[in-house]
Every structure is written in C-alpha cells, then in structure tokens.
C-alpha cells in the first residue's frame with residue numbers, strides 16, 4: 600500500500616488540509632495519508648498553538664477517518680527535522696519495496712531547489728505536487744529538469760515502484776489557509792466551518808490565537 604506523507608505546521612489543521620488528504624486517499628487507491636505536524640521553535644511575534652495542542656487538534660480532526668493517520672514523529676523531536684531524515688526513517692520502517700510519497704504544494708515545489716538535499720529526496724520517495732490555488736507551477740531550471748526526467752503520467756504508477764516519480768495533480772481544493780483562520784480567531788471572529796467542529800471547540804474553549812495567549 601502507498602504511504603503518503605503530508606507535512607505541515609497544522610496551526611491549526613483546517614478543512615483545506617483535510618479535504619486534500621481525503622482526495623489523495625481516494626485518488627491513490629486507498630493510500631495511507633500520514634499527516635505529520637512539524638516541530639516549530641517557540642516564536643514570540645505570533646500567537647500560535649504549541650506542539651501538544653496542534654497534535655491534539657489534528658488527532659480530533661481525523662478521529663473518524665481511518666484513511667488519515669497522524670504521525671507525531673517530527674513533533675516528538677526537540678528540533679526541526681529535515682524532510683530527508685524523516686523520509687529515511689519511514690523508508691527503513693517500511694522496507695525498500697513499499698511505495699512511499701511526499702506531498703508538496705505548487706508553492707513549495709516552485710522553490711524545491713532550496714530544500715536541504717532536494718535532489719536525493721526522489722531516491723527515498725515519490726513526490727506528489729498538488730496545485731495550490733494562486734500558485735501556478737513556475738519551476739526553476741533544475742527542478743523543471745527533475746520533473747521532466749521523473750514525471751508520472753498517471754496516479755496508478757505510484758503503486759508500482761517504491762520511489763522516484765514526480766506526479767503533478769490537479770485537485771479540487773478549498774481556499775483556506777491557517778494564517779487566515781488564526782487572524783479570524785485573533786479578531787474574535789468565528790472560524791466555524793473552516794475547521795472541523797472538534798477543532799473549532801478547542802480553539803474557542805482554550806482561547807487559542809487570541810493576542811496575549813500564544
């Protein structure tokens with residue numbers, strides 16, 4: 600079975616993330632979607648939720664959805680993880696034959712050559728590039744070359760090899776961003792229906808993202 604890593608800050612997880620994960624689960628033949636919140640150093644400027652709270656919200660959000668699982672490994676480390684290290688770990692757990700993929704939005708893929716060890720990442724996993732509204736593909740030359748060399752033409756190809764392909768997918772996505780969710784909460788406005796009800800309740804009950812409660 601294909602394992603797909605979907606990393607992010609998830610501060611908080613919102614319906615844009617969750618719909619994308621469900622779409623991928625269905626289009627990739629029941630792939631296991633691992634939502635992986637990253638470790639983030641404490642930051643003073645912006646009120647954000649701490650790791651334990653981000654993880655708690657994520658767990659509540661996917662509780663009834665067996666195709667989506669929460670993978671806390673990066674959060675549990677006391678430092679920022681590099682994607683290559685995480686994929687390496689997953690690869691050693693899954694073995695060399697199991698298909699593994701990572702998801703990046705077009706915004707991230709447009710700057711993929713800035714990522715630590717980016718050229719080696721396809722040696723560990725397939726890469727799934729999803730269109731993020733407002734970010735058309737605009738690839739620097741070396742990334743365009745990688746795509747040309749490794750492009751998959753159909754999602755089913757990802758099931759038949761362990762790693763090495765790049766699949767560009769157009770998904771119907773929701774235009775929701777966590778930044779916007781946080782600023783609504785900070786302004787005392789409702790975030791209901793942008794996030795699952797369980798997350799809405801946690802944000803409300805704990806007063807998350809309100810100025811002075813970071």
Ligand code: ATP
Pocket residue numbers: 605606607608609610614615616619702703704731772773774775776777778779
């Ligand atoms: P922020 O606004 O704080 O930057 P974000 O909403 O972009 O947060 P992240 O947690 O950084 O969310 O994103 C995790 C992953 O989900 C990234 O790959 C990002 O491109 C993707 N993503 C975020 N929002 C959406 C959305 N509405 N639809 C599809 N993918 C999304």
